[in-house]
Amino acid sequence: MAAYWVAHVNITDGAKFNEYMQKAPSVINQYNGELLVCGGQSENLEGQSYQQHVVIKFESLDQAKACYFSKEYQQIKQIRQGAGEVMVTLLDGMS
Known part of the structure; x- marks a missing residue:
């Protein structure tokens, strides 16, 4: 089942x-x-406002987790530290 970051x-x-x-x-x-x-353009209708949004599709939740927790991504993530406020959620798609 697909999953999303x-x-x-x-x-x-x-x-x-x-x-x-x-x-x-x-x-x-x-x-x-x-x-x-x-x-891209977005319009916040409820909750906290964010300037930018990203959606990435993976083959599975395990694949999304493997990417996020990989050594390579964690190194790149360090560059992002202090560059903004970020909220990341991994979720399963619908079956």
Whole structure:
């Protein structure tokens, strides 16, 4: 069953976040992740507002977790530290 990595971001350091965004897709690709949404126009209707949203599709929740917790991603994630407020959720798709 497909699974999704959903991230909501408020960027505070554009240069640092940009560096992260240039490197993250290569790791995501290693785990067969498919970037479905990255940025773009959005409208917040409820809850906390975020400037940017990302949705990545994986073959399974295990694959999404393997990507997130991989050594490669954790190294790239360090670049993102201090570049903004980030909320990441991994979730199963519907069967």
